[in-house]
Amino acid sequence: MTVVAVLIYGMLGLGAVLAMVRLALGPSLLDRVVATDSILVIVAVGLAVHAALQRDPTVVPVLVVVALLVFVGAISVVRYVGGMLLRTGADDDELGGSPAAEQVDGRERGGRS
Incomplete structure (x- = not known):
């Protein structure tokens, strides 16, 4: 195995x-999701590196x-x-809502008419 391959596999x-x-420590659900996605991306990159270094197309x-x-995950x-x-009634700012969503039936949210 070449030095480059050892370095690549070591970094992965x-x-x-x-x-x-990060997956173990959390603390939130989204941290764990990002960590899981990162692990799957690392696996995909490892497979791509293996396919490239070994010239093995069966892993594709x-x-x-x-x-x-x-x-999909x-x-x-x-x-x-x-x-x-949405079920907890979070603010539009947290969800990235548009300013057009501020009006409901011609009235603004906040009780003003």
């Missing part, structure tokens, strides 16, 4: 360990599946957390 391993620490379908898992969690925020 260090990144995975740091992401696992696995790489595509892992990339799709990262995407991130979108699912964002929709879940967004639904939780």
Whole structure:
């Protein structure tokens, strides 16, 4: 194995360990989601590096599946957390609402008519 391969795999391993620490420590759900996505991205990059260094195209379908898992997982969690925020009645500023959403039936929110 070349020095470059050892350095690449070492950096990927260090990144995975740091992401696992973030996953374990939290403190919030979104921190854990970002850590999980980071670990899956590191796995995908590791597979891509392996495929490139070994010139092994048989890993590419696995790489595509892992990339799709990262995407679908991130979108699912964002929709879940967004639904939780909507149910709790969070402010529009927290959700990134538009100024047009400030008016309901011609009246502004806040009780003024």
